[in-house]
Amino acid sequence: FWSRNFLTVAYLDGKKPSLIQQRGTYTIIKTLALDKDFNKIWYWESTGEYEKYRGQGQHGIMCADIDADGKYELVFGTAALDDNGIPLWHTGLGHNDVGYIADIDPTRPGMEIFYGIESRSPKNGVCLVDAKTGEIIWDMRKEHIMCILRV
Numbered sequence: 135f136w137s138r139n140f141l142t143v144a145y146l147d148g149k150k151p152s153l154i155q156q157r158g159t160y161t162i163i164k165t166l167a168l169d170k171d172f173n174k175i176w177y178w179e180s181t182g183e184y185e186k187y188r189g190q191g192q193h194g195i196m197c198a199d200i201d202a203d204g205k206y207e208l209v210f211g212t213a214a215l216d217d218n219g220i221p222l223w224h225t226g227l228g229h230n231d232v233g234y235i236a237d238i239d240p241t242r243p244g245m246e247i248f249y250g251i252e253s254r255s256p257k258n259g260v261c262l263v264d265a266k267t268g269e270i271i272w273d274m275r276k277e278h279i280m281c282i283l284r285v
Contacts (some may be wrong), residue, residue: 138191138193139155139157140154140155140156140157140158140194140195140210141153141154141155141156141229142154142156142195142197142208142239144167144197144206144208144217145205145206145216145228146167146205146206146218147205147217148199148204148205148217149176149202150169150170151170152167152168152169152170152175153167153168153170153172154166154167154168154195154197155168155171155202155277156195156208156210156267158171158180158191159189159191159192159211160189160191160205160210161188161189161192161278162179162180162181162188162227163179163180163187163188163190163191163210163211164177164178164179165177165178165179165208165210165219165223166194166195167219167254174238175219176219177219178215178219178220178221184221186224186226187213187221187224189224189228189229190210190212190213190224190226190227190228190229191210191211191229191231192209192210192211192212192229192230192231192252193231193232194230194233195208195209195210196208196209196210196233196235196247197209197233198219198245198265200214200222200235200244200245200265200266201216201222201266202266205217207222207237209247211229211230212224212225212226212227212228212229212230212233212249212251212268213225213268214265214268220255222266222268223267223268224268225249225263225268225270227249227251228252229248229251229252229253230231230250230251230252231250231251231252232248232249232250233247233248233249234247234248235247235265236248238262239262239271240272242264242271245265245266246255246260246261246262246263246264246265246271247264247265248260248261248262249261249262250261256281258275259273259274260274261273261274
């Protein structure tokens with residue numbers, strides 16, 4: 135199956151940079167965090183009890199302090215890992231093509247994630263998600279997107 139390899143730097147402890155290696159997008163996702171000497175900090179994969187995280191990847195890996203604890207978390211698609219490699223949430227929406235983390239809605243506390251989902255689902259093709267919890271704030275249904283594209 136198709137897979138992707140990603141590298142990023144995240145401040146998992148809020149102070150020192152850590153190297154993050156990730157493989158997987160459409161099936162099993164494997165993530166390794168390394169310190170500056172390339173020693174393993176933690177390892178996680180979407181198998182066993184974390185099987186529901188399979189196929190939640192995207193074409194990149196994002197990091198930000200999404201839970202406001204001073205440490206970076208990893209958003210590897212429509213799912214997130216805490217700074218210690220323990221899963222925080224997943225939307226269950228599957229593979230997304232794009233995702234952007236920012237304070238998109240200034241009327242809400244914290245950050246949000248804007249997603250463009252690659253899906254045949256009739257809803258959530260474009261959606262806004264609470265970055266801390268993964269809760270879907272709003273979505274555009276497929277028929278609305280198709281109407282916009284025709285205009």
